[in-house]
Amino acid sequence: KAGVTQTPRYLIKTRGQQVTLSCSPISGHRSVSWYQQTPGQGLQFLFEYFSETQRNKGNFPGRFSGRQFSNSRSEMNVSTLELGDSALYLCASSSRTGAETGELFFGEGSRLTVL
Amino acid sequence: LAKTTQPISMDSYEGQEVNITCSHNNIATNDYITWYQQFPSQGPRFIIQGYKTKVTNEVASLFIPADRKSSTLSLPRVSLSDTAVYYCLVGGGSSNTGKLIFGQGTTLQVKP
Numbered sequence: 001k002a003g004v005t006q007t008p009r010y011l012i013k014t015r016g017q018q019v020t021l022s023c024s025p026i027s028g029h030r031s032v033s034w035y036q037q038t039p040g041q042g043l044q045f046l047f048e049y050f051s052e053t054q055r056n057k058g059n060f061p062g063r064f065s066g067r068q069f070s071n072s073r074s075e076m077n078v079s080t081l082e083l084g085d086s087a088l089y090l091c092a093s094s095s096r097t098g099a100e101t102g103e104l105f106f107g108e109g110s111r112l113t114v115l
Numbered sequence: 116l117a118k119t120t121q122p123i124s125m126d127s128y129e130g131q132e133v134n135i136t137c138s139h140n141n142i143a144t145n146d147y148i149t150w151y152q153q154f155p156s157q158g159p160r161f162i163i164q165g166y167k168t169k170v171t172n173e174v175a176s177l178f179i180p181a182d183r184k185s186s187t188l189s190l191p192r193v194s195l196s197d198t199a200v201y202y203c204l205v206g207g208g209s210s211n212t213g214k215l216i217f218g219q220g221t222t223l224q225v226k227p
Contacts, residue, residue, distance in 0.1 A: 058214070091158075104161065109159055
């Protein structure tokens with residue numbers, strides 16, 4: 001069974017630009033959640049989607065958005081990039097039950113550097 | 116949402132058993148306890164999950180006392196490759212489905 005795939009793995013952007021990150025969950029998983037990880041703040045929850053609906057959202061500004069497609073693949077977008085957006089963005093896939101209990105399967109992450 | 120508290124760091128030597136305790140005083144009735152391992156620049160990896168008493172798998176054991184206000188991850192005979200950050204996660208139920216909050220984690224350093 002293939003794991004969670006995130007693309008791209010690494011990217012460099014400049015301030016003011018926007019970025020789109022993609023996540024393909026494990027086959028059969030309908031829940032996809034996104035996390036931002038930085039050395040200072042640790043792992044912070046961004047949002048979670050289940051069957052194309054956003055069920056929960058973390059405390060991030062509106063520049064951070066996401067969506068989920070009918071095949072459960074998900075994308076997140078960050079507009080008007082700031083230096084502080086430099087981070088490892090992690091996607092986690094889970095079943096319906098797993099999303100409730102905390103059994104998450106993470107991808108390798110997308111490392112974003114904003115210059 | 117249940118908040119978790121773990122030691123920031125721990126040191127151990129190869130071959131020893133390591134126990135990492137997580138405190139979660141306001142755990143809810145339907146919350147599960149899950150532990151993850153993370154290596155630098157990789158996503159966290161699921162280790163073990165439990166609800167009460169003791170759970171064991173091929174890599175670790177999880178001990179949960181009757182009041183469930185804490186849990187202990189036990190790693191038997193650690194090796195250098197077990198050097199990583201370990202996260203305790205508490206969550207469950209439908210009220211905050213998908214919104215799972217990670218704590219600061221415990222950095223385990225295994226020495227030769």
